[in-house]
Amino acid sequence: MKRLKQYLVSVLLLMLSLTAAAQSNAAKPKVKPKTTANQTDNIPVSTTKKETKDTVSLKNTLKILTSISENSVKLRWALEKPIGWKACNEYGFRVERYTLKQDSTWLPTPLLTVLSDPYKARPVEEWETLAKQDDYAAILAQTLYGKEMQVDITDNNPLTQIVNQTQDLEQRYTLSMLACDMSFEAAKMGAWGYEDKTVKKNERYFYRVFPLAPMNKVRIDSAFVVVKMDEYKPLPAPTKPDIIFSDSLATIGYNYFFLKETYLAFHVERSTDGKNFEQITKTPVTAMNIKKTQGSYQFYFSDKLADNTTVYYYRIKGVTSFSDVGPVSPIVKGKGMTKVSSFPHLTSSILNEKDQAELEWEFDDINESKINGFAINHSTRNEGPYKTVQTILDVKARAMVIKKLENSNYFTITALGKNGEKNTSPKRFLQLIDSIPPSPPQVISAIVDTLGKVILTWKANAEKDLMGYKVLRANNLIEEPYVLTDTVIKVTTIFDQLDPSMINRKIYYYVMALDKRYNQSDLSKRAEVLRPDVTPPTSPIFKSYNITDEGVFLDWINCQDADVAKHVLLRKEATKNAVWLTLVQTRDTISSFTDKSAEPGRTYYYSILAKDSSGLESLPMKSLKLSLPNDPQVLKVSSFKAIPNLDGNKVELQWLTERTDVAQFELYKGFGEEEVTLWKIVDGKNRSIFDGVSLDLRYEYKIRMVMKSGAVGAFNTLKF
Template identity: 35%
Template sequence: MRKMKQLSIILGVLLMPLWLLAQNPGKKLTSVRMIGRADSNRNAIYLRWASATPNSWKLNNKYGFILVRYTVIRNKQMLPVPEKLVLSPTPLKPRALEEWENLAKKDNNAAVIAQALYGEDFNVSINDKGAAKILAQSQELEQRFSFSLYAADNSFEGALMAGWAFVDKNVKADEKYLYRLKPAAPAKLLAADSVSVFISPAEYEPLPAVQEVIARFGNKGVMLNWDIQMLSQYFASYYVEKSDDGGVNFKKVNGLPVSNFDNGNGKQTRMFFMDSLKENGKEYQYRVVGVNPFGQPGPPSTIIKGMGRDMLAAVPNIRNAYVDKKGVLQVNWIFDEKGNNAIRGFLLKRADNIKGPYEKFGDTLAVTSRTTALKKELGASNYFTITALAKEGEGSTSFPYLVQPEDSMPPAVPVNVKAVIDTNGIVTITWDRNTEKDLMGYKIFRAQKKGEELVPLVDSIWYGTKFRDTLSLKMLNKRSYYAVTALDTRFNQSAKSILVEVKKPEVIPPSPAVISKFKVEGTNVTLNWIASSDSDVVSHAVYRKIPGDTSKPVVVRTFRGKDTTSYTDKGLTGGKSYIYYIVAKSEGGLTTPSEELTVITAQQANTEDAQFTRMYAYTQPEKRRIEITWDHNLQQVAELQVYKAEGGKQLVLWKVLPAAEKGIYDTNVQANTEYQYGVMAVFSSGAFSSMKTVTTKY
């Protein structure tokens, strides 16, 4: 196993995308990063992590990692207390050197990891003296760090051996877990930060196929290129597979993965790969397979077919193309001057997308020309090629070059926006499709209340003209509001459409009215109430019933809306109990009754003589009192009831006096206050006289 230190890593140098692993000094990172992925059979969770810096890599390899799992959700229900499970009883760290031998013999990437972890040196020249030695040692550590992470991206078994990966097979599809990884190194050596992944086995997502694979066949050679920007979150490397037997068998070209050599500035969006062909005129087929950091391959791309052919040795290459401030397209290219004698000129072609079809865009250009300027109408996205027209045989064409003129004009506002809600609260929003050629899609917005800020319902772009939203029918808002905007390929966004309103089907009855006060005057009952606070209440109805009566309550009066808040029920039977309540009704037909009120009407005498003849109130400020007197000629009086009200309030029973009394003093008075008094006789039969009242201001 000691021979492992002698493993050549020259191939790794050729394939290693160092930019991918380099640190960005302007961005603060944690000491470790982690990703997770569900197994396709939904019975395992794969985890991968990596140290963020060479120093943290060294410490983490020494002390290892602690991995803890928390079960947070089960059967779509959040657990009151997450269930904790320590997945690493001892810290996860690299296996001993002797355990690597079998895997290293069959997996070159695993051998690179082992060499980085345990090798005596890593092919870095070290000066024996001074600062140069310190610098060289720092460079060696950084190369060990970088090469090992790249190799781990291409060998999941190696990552498991290194303690940089874990497979959790004790999982259930109806549960969701939070995995938390923390370095085991002492806090004084490494910041005690941690990373987490929240994932469920049910969240398996198939890997996508590599897109936009293009092949340019030439003289016993082919140049492949494909999109890497869209799939950068999925794949770290790619395999190019080749078939020379009509697609029956595909073999990996060179048997090695291809990685992106961009410097990390994000400008490179396509991967390029060259392969040689044994002969021209024979069909070869190619496809590309992406490989994720778990070592899992995605589905093969669409097969690209072609054959080598005799071509010009020189190929033009567009160096720059843009639209200047005057709206003129400027294109310049390079072409080997030695090939001028073999061509008859150049031809500029254009297409709306990278796959074409490409059409002629101007006249044939002179053999010696290397620039052209044209003022013609362009689309939002324009792909240009320059073709060297051969005098004999087939010419050669450059790779496409994208030109996007500046565009700050937003699309038109979406029109004919409609929203329809069903009884389950599902809202269907539709609108007419915009006609702009560079239209990309739409955004849909919603507000729960009118005047409230609209919030987007989709994080990205909605490409159709129909959208479904679900509203909670238990929320108190009765209406919701929707609007739509359009976006073009430059992300210019239109103004919002006209706001459309949907009224939710009612499942919550209105708030009840409240009987605030009442007044009994003989056989008349006056009710006052506070109307329901809901905005969609259409009526308030006054109901009356008799205690103990099982018949249907009587609707005394119904009032539309909320404006009327009082009613007098007249002509009732004296000395009888009645129950009143107010029923509020909403637009949807739902009703809510108020609390019940029980009143007893007065039992009055049947003669007109059963009333008081006079009543007076005299203010006596010097004695701080009011004298109230009255007179009557009533017979068989059992007692007198005296009522009092202050400042226009409801009269309430104040005193009960013997039948012979003709007056009373009120000493509980305040200056500048109006008082009302009333007196009523109660006869021996239980009947009541009418009430005599008087008002005075103290």
Template identity: 30%
Template structure:
């Protein structure tokens, strides 16, 4: 087989894989060996590779040795037993032996050219960029190395012919082995390296099918995607199959195993993909994917997915709009040439108040023969769009067309005005919202009198039926007035609402009353005063304070027309001070009037005899005495009893309340109480 001048042409999607895989990725060390093992029910397959083209060239010349060391048997560690599995070093087969394989395996030609060819030139299919451009013009030896390992990754036969493969069939269940692969000899100055892998046939696990297969339909095409992120260690290529007879039979769509790649400079995709061309959009097809492992095993077929092409629409009807009779409707007309002969089932019309958003369907499923639609309930200002559709696809929408109706009808007058003012000067006004569809907002007006001209508070119409105003409370004007106007989008104004009157919160205290006279006699302390000059006083309150005390006690609350009051303090011989304040309707209190001081001497009181009320409880043997407190201060009560035919006897002293219980001594007894002052 003559290899001089041999050129390799493979499809770009294969070339873009890059020059290294998980088996041959560069590590920190310059020359290393990598080893993978696949336990099968009856054997263990080994697959290895060097990480540098220098070590690869060394292996091609001297070959590799493989050893197996039995470590565990039936779950127990045993004395290590090492067997060399290669009598002679494994290295690439002679060039003549490759010829038969090259005729039936495209990857064999790539590997043979990389190992034995005098020149190594790779061209991309369909006139695309050369391999040198795609892998950043690497050296020829690196190209050979990369393509040789790539070909071995895609074909177990090529890996075996390349001296990078061994199947160990002398294995037993219950045993665990440590495999080692190392160069039979290394060139001078190159460090020898050994790759190891620990496994046994009991670790065999069947391959899982490719996961998460999905199909997205297009016009006479289907794009298939399936998981790459979580199954990248299992498969390096795939068969894609299609069925047109509901799964009774499947046909492979790709002539060579599919290898998805990510071009340099792009983020790694999380899925594989395949694009299939369809003969029509009517037939439903079933698809499935079969993975090919690094060891040449075929996975179970993936879950089948169904898809068929869809009839796409790229053409857009051309629409015009005008107002109908009396300007109360909108008439839409359109033309649709459909030069591309696309499948169209009908038309759909959209309407929105905005140019770029908010479009909703106004008319759906208009027949294909129709060319006009009348909007019988149009908005005063609206945008219209039209779209052709079929049962598979909605075509693009036309550019929005704006229509404005002539509108001279104003909104209704706002009603239901209410307001609430607080002591901070904020007035919160609200009213019933108008229901007109073309309502633009409201304008709010204010005046200090219902008879003066109102001024506008809102520089622009506000969109909500509420407004917060700030007013001055330190003014003699006790009321403020409001009214509201509604405005539509054509700036038509309603009449003014009814005027709303709002009381200003009163935060100004009234003027203080002034004491005119303060004197004391046997009847008490006499006070007189001049009333507050304010006209909103609702009550007058007097406080008392005993000399030496910091506390003021409320004496009395009097109506606004009172000008004098007599107070009877509880203690005699004490100097008392008095203040008076006015309180208005808002609860504001005036400053206290200048205090007046008076010494009160109560008249001397005499002891008083009291005849109590007598009640007998014969069952308990008790008699209950009760009496009313006499006028003046009482220090204590003394109780006397007089039996029939006898004299008065003192029964109890130091009594502080107007009630007493005594044991019955004689039902004919009399009782009296002496109040001691």
């Protein structure tokens, strides 16, 4: 832990000193450094600089990437914007390395190694050999030393020349960054990449790349990165690519979204024996979509095939921003597929004596070698959709019998190419002679509301040639049902309105189905509805009552209507905002009830009503008002006790009750020789209270409930 703290302090001081040194060095003229490449020295832990006024408005940031191998560290850096790109090429960079850790030992002071100062692009005469071998090296050399980048600068207008110069800079910057990404050797030649081959295993390094451009030209932040040599991992292999074969062409595709942080582009390799592969991409291929979605990381590469008979094998391998090539992917293979140049044509479609379809077609014999067979497609509608009902793998077949038909039949035939191509013929129609009626519909529900509105619903028929339905109604079981509407109904739900003046209580509905040949089904099973009942039942009346020790006994005369469904006995307290409570609902001949839940000291209203089978309620009668005498013993708390408080001369009085209609509690108190008098009145929700006591006195407490109805309970007494 002590070493870790020491390391963190060292890194912090290192960064502070580097920042100060960068600002100080950039502000003064460039002088030749005393240290040389690969020379080690201690890092200054503090730097003093003078306060200077910042007059530079051009600023940029340097970003850095690393790649760790077993014996080297590769560095790649780039500017976020074109600003300062020319200055960096002119003045170069200082590349430094600080050794932070050796084996398992943190160094008290990191060791400085100046890898290069200044690190600048190689002279133009040294680029020729690499540029002939590497197109990206040629592009980078052109951006560094070329006179112009195809920008028109013939206009003598000064403003136009400034715009053209800006465009030229942006093109040089963009192309140079692309070239460095695609060729690390070119990046090193152009001083935008560096490979450190002096590293050792189990060491930890701090790299710093510092632009040497003067600050009066442009201010560019240095780039830092920490490298742990023991974190080297081999590059991952890509997963299996996608491939599509067509006529003399193979298209390889791959989505490298999950490898985008590792690989920049990919090479494609091909083989004809699955063992010996050759690279067929001169330059690595990549996706050029600027979007950052998963689909934008998909690339495609097309390979022209010599023939469609040879099996070709393909695999890919990734290329990093440091020109490192990863392991190869799994192999995909296939053959080119010859295009089918002709279409089949249905020449005949007739019905035989078994109501089966006999189909005949034509197809060019020359194309038989290019197909696997034929598919017969069927639909009941001209526009489809069509479904394959028979597959024929005999390329010489020219006739087929289809046994299962519908009333309306549309046929096509498809030639199934070996390359996956499908050539389909024009449609041909065949009509069955239909004399079979649809099945009778199945009624699901028939509902009528209090206004006489009927909703009739039935299950849809499955016949494919169904035209619709007709609905019929009858007022009784004797008369002939009649059709409600002349038009054919296309839906499976209708609405009907019953006349309130109708005498019959029961109405009957039927549904009939029709097909497109006007064949009519049998009637459905009848659906019965009851005409709306708008007359409420007769009101029951109380006959007598009696208040006993068991409760309130009530006796009444039931409603005698034929459609009465039940009687409901109700009760409510004679208080404001009280609601009716259902005591009993009876569907038999019971005509009396004892209310055992009525409490002494309260006043209640009782009422009784009847409901018929339609849900109608009887008219309300005058309620029966009864007052019950009080019984104070019933209204007592269930528990009353005192608990000493050890923190002082106090006692906590606690009480319990299950009643929820308590308005308040009255507490009485007496001590010594004094009489017990009213002491406190607390809310009905409280269940305890504290009181100060003296140890040399005797105390007596009493409590009683006062109900919301005004009833007062009996006392509970406590002495100690």
